[in-house]
Amino acid sequence: MSQRNVIRVSELAIAISLFEVGSTTLFFIGGEAKQDAWLAMLVGALAGLFLLLMHLSIHHQEPHLDLFLLFRRYMGKYVGTFVNLLFVGYFSYESSRNLRDFGEITVMTLLNRTSLWIIMLIVILVVSNSMRYGHIVMFRICVIFFPIMLVSYILISILIPVTGLFHFEFMLPVLESGWKPVLDAALPEIVSFPFGQTILFLVFYPHVRTGKGLNKAVITCYVITALALTFINQLNIFVLGPKIALYSTLPLLETVQLIDLAEVFERMDALFTMLLFLGLGVKMGAFFNGAIIGLEKITGIAYKKWVVPVAILIYGLAFLSPNYTHHIVIGRQLVLNYLFPVFQIVLPLLLFIIILIRKRKKRTNRSASEKT
Amino acid sequence: MLKYWIKNVLKPSKGSKQDAVKSKHQALNEPINASLASTLSTLKKKLGQSPDFTIRDFSDDPEHAGLLAVCYIEGLIDPGLLSDLIESLVKEIAHTPSDRLEEHLAASLIKQTLPLGNIKRIDSQNQIYQAVLKGSAVILIDGLQSALTVSIAGGVRRAVEEPTSQGVVRGPKEGFTEDISTNITLIRRKLRTPDLKFDSHIIGQYSQTVVIVTYIEGIADPGVVQEITKRLQAIDTDSILESGYIEEFIQDAPLTPFPTMLNSERPDTVAGSLLDGQVAVMVDGTPFVLIAPVTFYNFFQISEDYYQRYDISSFLRMIRLISFLVSLLLPSLFIALTTFHQEMIPTILLVTLAAQREGVPFPALLEALMMELTFEVIREAGVRMPRAIGPAISIVGALVIGQAAVEAGLVSGAMVIVVSFTAISNFVIPYISMATAVRLLRFVLMLLAGTLGLFGIMAGIVPILAHLLSLKSFGVDYLMPYSPMYKSNMKDLLIRVPWWAMKTRPNIKSGSNKSRQAPHQYPTGSNNIARRADEPEPKA
Incomplete structure (x- = not known):
C-alpha cells in the first residue's frame, strides 16, 4: 500500500471523535433517566468502551483484514458474504437516517419553504462527491472540520454559563428513583447510539499507519469525546430542565437560541445548525464510505463505480418514513433496541469468539504437532 | 464524464502526430x-x-x-x-x-x-x-x-526593471525580463553555488522556445525534477509563447480553478523557492517563472515576509488568509443573511439595512450579481485601457458603482460596501492566479447563497474543500502542512518564525539536504559590549 492511502493515527482519532459527536448533539440522549441523563450517558459510554476494546482486539488478531474480510475469513465464503451484505445494508441505513435527519433539520430551521427531497438530493450529491475521492479525503476533511467543531462547542459551553442560563439545580436530586431508570435508558439505547457505532471503524483500522499508539489514541479520544458529549448532553438539562429537554425536538438548538450576548451575538441557531450539519455530514460520509468499501470487497468492482449506486440506495432509504415523527420513533425506539445491537454487539461478539476458538485450536494443533 | 470527453474529443488523432514526427526526422537527418x-x-x-x-x-x-x-x-x-x-x-x-x-x-x-x-x-x-x-x-x-x-546572440532587450505585478516595499527591486539569459544571470547572482543546475529543453515546433528547469542539486527532490523533465519532454506543440502554456500542459489536475504552479517575476522569490527545495521552470520570452511543487499556503507567502520583522510578517500573512476568505465568502454570506437568516443580524442593523433596501426593486442576489459583474467590467477595463484615459475610467467607476447606483435606487448602500470590500480583499491575495480562482468561485457561492442560504454556502464549500484535499502539485498534497499535518513545516505557515528559528527546510518538498542553518543561531545580544562598558577604563 502506498504512503498516500495510509491514514495517520491522529487523523483516525480526530475522525472517531467527530463521528461520535456526529448527530448525537441533535437529540437529548437518555431522556428516560431525566436529570440523571449524564449517568445514563456514562454507563452507555462505559459499555461502548468495552465494545471498542473488543473491536480493537479483533483488529489486533488480524491487523490486515477489515470487517468484511474478517467475516469472510472466519465464517466461510457464503455465510461471510451474507453477513457482509447485512453490514452494507446496516451502514447504508445508518447513512440514510443521517440524511433524513439532515433534511428534516434544514426544513425545520433554515429553509422552511424548500421541499425535503431537494435538500436531501443536494446533500447526497455533495456527500457522494466527497466520497468519490476515497476514504483518505474523508479523513482529511474531518481534520479540517475538527477545529471548527472544537472551538464552537467550547464557545457554547462557555457562553451558556456566562449569559446566566446555567441552572445547576435542574440536575438535582441525583438518582431520584434509583439506578433502574438510568440503566434502562442506557442499555441498549445509548450503547447503540452513539457509542456502539464505532464498529464502522473496523473497516478503517487496517488502513491506519501501523505502529504503536493506535490503541492509546483511539481509547483516549473515545473517552474524551464521551465525556464531552455527556457534558453537552447535560447542558440541555442545565438550561431547559428535564421536562422541556425531553419533549423538545431539537433541544440543544433551543438551548443555543437562548444565548444572547450584548445584543450582538443573538440567535446563533443558524450557525449552530451549520455545526450540526458538519457532524451529520461526517457521520453520513463515514457510513457511506463503509458501505462502498463493503461492496467493493464483496464484488471486487472498483470503489468509484459503487459511489452512485450506493448514493441512490441511501437516498431511497431516506424516504422510508412518511414523516419526521415516524422517522424518530423508528430510529430512537425500534431499531436502537432490536436491530442495531445485532450489528454492534451480537455479530462482532460472535466473530470475536470464533477468532479466539480458531486461534486456540491452531495453537493446540501446533503444540500437539510439536510434541509428537 | 468531462474528463472522458476532453480526452476523446480534444485530443488530436494519432495519425497526424505520427506524420509530424516523421517529417521532423527527415529534416533533421539531411x-x-x-x-x-x-x-x-x-x-x-x-x-x-x-x-x-x-x-x-x-x-x-x-x-x-x-x-x-x-x-x-x-x-x-x-x-x-x-x-x-x-x-x-x-x-x-x-x-x-x-x-x-x-x-x-x-x-x-x-x-x-x-x-x-x-x-x-x-x-x-x-x-x-x-x-x-x-x-x-x-x-x-x-x-x-x-x-x-x-x-553571438544579442539584439534589442528590455533592461532589468522593477516588477510591475509583484511589488514590495522592502527588498530587491529587480525583476525578470523577457530574455532568458538575463534571467539565468539574475538567479545566479543570488545563488553562487555549483549545485545550481539549469537543464535546458527546446519545446515548440515553430517557436523553438528555450525552457529551462532550474533547481539546486541536493536540496530539490530528484523525483520531482525527473517528473517535471518527463512532463516537459512529453509536450509536443507548435509554440510556447508564455509560461502559461507550460503550466497548462504539465499541471497535475487539468480541471481545477486553483493554480498548482506558482508564477513569479521576482528573482528573490525564485531563489527562495529553490532554497526551499522547489524547482523553477523558466521560459524564454516571458518574465514569469514557474515554481513547482507548490502548496496552497505558498500563494500567501511573499518574499517581503522574510525581509520584514517576523511579527509584522506573521500578522500580514494572517490578514492575507482572512482576505482570501472574505473575498470568497463575504458577498454570499451577506446575501444569505439578508435573504434567509435575518434573525442573525442585530436588530438595529437589520432595521437600517431594511430601510436602505426599501427602494431597491431587486432581490439581494441579483443586486450583488449586478454589482460584482459591474466591478469585473470596470476592473477589466482598467487593465486593458490605454494608460492616458485611466483617470476617466476610475471616475466613471467610482461614480457608477458607488454613489449614482445607490441614489438611483438600483442597489443599497450596504451592498456597495460589501462589493467594494470584497474587491479590495481580492487584491490582497499576492498571486493573481490564486485571486482569479477566488473570483470565479465567488460567483458560484453567491448563486448558491441566493437560492439556499447558509445551507447553500455549505453545499458549495464542502466540494471545494474535498477538491482541495484531493489536489496535488507534483506529488505534494495541496494543503500540505495542515492536512496531512507536518508539524515541522508549520513554522512558515500562519506565522513566520524568526530566521534563527527556521532550522529546516519544508521537508516534504525538498530532497536530502534538510537543515537550513547551523544550530544556535539565536542572537547573543549586546551582553559582551555592555560588559565592556562596565569595566573600568584601563589606566594609561
Whole structure:
C-alpha cells in the first residue's frame, strides 16, 4: 500500500471523535433517566468502551483484514458474504437516517419553504462527491472540520454559563428513583447510539499507519469525546430542565437560541445548525464510505463505480418514513433496541469468539504437532 | 464524464502526430552539402527572402572567393561581437594557404583563433537554420561536410526593471525580463553555488522556445525534477509563447480553478523557492517563472515576509488568509443573511439595512450579481485601457458603482460596501492566479447563497474543500502542512518564525539536504559590549 492511502493515527482519532459527536448533539440522549441523563450517558459510554476494546482486539488478531474480510475469513465464503451484505445494508441505513435527519433539520430551521427531497438530493450529491475521492479525503476533511467543531462547542459551553442560563439545580436530586431508570435508558439505547457505532471503524483500522499508539489514541479520544458529549448532553438539562429537554425536538438548538450576548451575538441557531450539519455530514460520509468499501470487497468492482449506486440506495432509504415523527420513533425506539445491537454487539461478539476458538485450536494443533 | 470527453474529443488523432514526427526526422537527418555554393543556395531559398538574413561570402578577396561564408540574422546578433568575429576570420584566412583551407581552418578556428567562446560544429542542414534563428553566426567552409556556429546572440532587450505585478516595499527591486539569459544571470547572482543546475529543453515546433528547469542539486527532490523533465519532454506543440502554456500542459489536475504552479517575476522569490527545495521552470520570452511543487499556503507567502520583522510578517500573512476568505465568502454570506437568516443580524442593523433596501426593486442576489459583474467590467477595463484615459475610467467607476447606483435606487448602500470590500480583499491575495480562482468561485457561492442560504454556502464549500484535499502539485498534497499535518513545516505557515528559528527546510518538498542553518543561531545580544562598558577604563 502506498504512503498516500495510509491514514495517520491522529487523523483516525480526530475522525472517531467527530463521528461520535456526529448527530448525537441533535437529540437529548437518555431522556428516560431525566436529570440523571449524564449517568445514563456514562454507563452507555462505559459499555461502548468495552465494545471498542473488543473491536480493537479483533483488529489486533488480524491487523490486515477489515470487517468484511474478517467475516469472510472466519465464517466461510457464503455465510461471510451474507453477513457482509447485512453490514452494507446496516451502514447504508445508518447513512440514510443521517440524511433524513439532515433534511428534516434544514426544513425545520433554515429553509422552511424548500421541499425535503431537494435538500436531501443536494446533500447526497455533495456527500457522494466527497466520497468519490476515497476514504483518505474523508479523513482529511474531518481534520479540517475538527477545529471548527472544537472551538464552537467550547464557545457554547462557555457562553451558556456566562449569559446566566446555567441552572445547576435542574440536575438535582441525583438518582431520584434509583439506578433502574438510568440503566434502562442506557442499555441498549445509548450503547447503540452513539457509542456502539464505532464498529464502522473496523473497516478503517487496517488502513491506519501501523505502529504503536493506535490503541492509546483511539481509547483516549473515545473517552474524551464521551465525556464531552455527556457534558453537552447535560447542558440541555442545565438550561431547559428535564421536562422541556425531553419533549423538545431539537433541544440543544433551543438551548443555543437562548444565548444572547450584548445584543450582538443573538440567535446563533443558524450557525449552530451549520455545526450540526458538519457532524451529520461526517457521520453520513463515514457510513457511506463503509458501505462502498463493503461492496467493493464483496464484488471486487472498483470503489468509484459503487459511489452512485450506493448514493441512490441511501437516498431511497431516506424516504422510508412518511414523516419526521415516524422517522424518530423508528430510529430512537425500534431499531436502537432490536436491530442495531445485532450489528454492534451480537455479530462482532460472535466473530470475536470464533477468532479466539480458531486461534486456540491452531495453537493446540501446533503444540500437539510439536510434541509428537 | 468531462474528463472522458476532453480526452476523446480534444485530443488530436494519432495519425497526424505520427506524420509530424516523421517529417521532423527527415529534416533533421539531411546532411550539409560539401559544396558551399549549393548550401548557400538552399539557405537562400529557405531564408533568403527575409530582409534581415545576411550572408557574407568575402567575394572581394580574389584568393579566397567562394571558399568561405558567414551567415546570420541581423536583429538577433550583437554587432560588436560580429565585427570581432569577421576581423579574426579575415586574419586567419590571410595566414592560411588556399589549397588546404577546409580542415585546417575549421580545426584552428575551434581551437584557438576566434576570440569567442561557445563554438560548435554541426552536421545537418536543419541545425544551420536552428543556429541562425537562435542568434548564432554560422561559418560555412567549401568542401567541408559540416559547419561552425558561433553564438553571438544579442539584439534589442528590455533592461532589468522593477516588477510591475509583484511589488514590495522592502527588498530587491529587480525583476525578470523577457530574455532568458538575463534571467539565468539574475538567479545566479543570488545563488553562487555549483549545485545550481539549469537543464535546458527546446519545446515548440515553430517557436523553438528555450525552457529551462532550474533547481539546486541536493536540496530539490530528484523525483520531482525527473517528473517535471518527463512532463516537459512529453509536450509536443507548435509554440510556447508564455509560461502559461507550460503550466497548462504539465499541471497535475487539468480541471481545477486553483493554480498548482506558482508564477513569479521576482528573482528573490525564485531563489527562495529553490532554497526551499522547489524547482523553477523558466521560459524564454516571458518574465514569469514557474515554481513547482507548490502548496496552497505558498500563494500567501511573499518574499517581503522574510525581509520584514517576523511579527509584522506573521500578522500580514494572517490578514492575507482572512482576505482570501472574505473575498470568497463575504458577498454570499451577506446575501444569505439578508435573504434567509435575518434573525442573525442585530436588530438595529437589520432595521437600517431594511430601510436602505426599501427602494431597491431587486432581490439581494441579483443586486450583488449586478454589482460584482459591474466591478469585473470596470476592473477589466482598467487593465486593458490605454494608460492616458485611466483617470476617466476610475471616475466613471467610482461614480457608477458607488454613489449614482445607490441614489438611483438600483442597489443599497450596504451592498456597495460589501462589493467594494470584497474587491479590495481580492487584491490582497499576492498571486493573481490564486485571486482569479477566488473570483470565479465567488460567483458560484453567491448563486448558491441566493437560492439556499447558509445551507447553500455549505453545499458549495464542502466540494471545494474535498477538491482541495484531493489536489496535488507534483506529488505534494495541496494543503500540505495542515492536512496531512507536518508539524515541522508549520513554522512558515500562519506565522513566520524568526530566521534563527527556521532550522529546516519544508521537508516534504525538498530532497536530502534538510537543515537550513547551523544550530544556535539565536542572537547573543549586546551582553559582551555592555560588559565592556562596565569595566573600568584601563589606566594609561
